[in-house]
Amino acid sequence: EIVLTQSPATLSLSPGERATLSCRASQSVSTYLAWYQQKPGQAPRLLIYDASHRATGIPDRFSGSGSGTDFTLTISSLQPEDFAVYYCQHRSNWPPLTFGGGTKVEIK
């Protein structure tokens, strides 16, 4: 089973600041990694697939990078609606599919 470790657990930032979230895989997943955003009471929402491709309708302030075991989600300038929990998920050598533990981006 591939274990995904996200850091930091919590990121305290102000609107307009840049957010950098990390996801590390226990073994290489090539670029087969997705990022999801989840707000309280809502389902996860696909932001990024294949490590760097934005899903339909996702603003370009969201970008993903990385390959192998180390991945980054960057939000270039935080908007009020971006404060949420972010999860990474791999799509390599499954089942099982696994999610990271999440990074909560909170208002400072």
Place this chain on the structure above:
Amino acid sequence: ELRLEESGGDLVQPGGSLRLSCKASEFSLTSYSMSWVRQAPGKRPEWLSYISRTSDTKFYADSVKGRFTVSRDNAGNTLYLQMNSLRGEDTAVYYCARENPLLITKVREVMTYYYYMDVWGGGTTVTVSS
């Protein structure tokens, strides 16, 4: 608007059974593989099960293998999850998600499809307690 709507969640005693449904709107379930994912309060999402478009391939997480069964009725545009022998640790919000092959690679004439969960339902709550 593409939509998935889960139903069937309830309060059930340990050892009991439930069947969850997931109805698709504005797209044909026939064209997509599907997954079930659950999320216990304050925890990360946990993938449970995958079913291919024609039901010929099914996968389960170890935590539910032998207790949960995924099925689909393409004509009715509905996905199901039959849950038996329920335990307290099965308490969670249950989501269905569309598996969309957003990435397709071709190596030496072999096509490989990489699926990502691009449409999710709003979830249905299952509580297992006496």
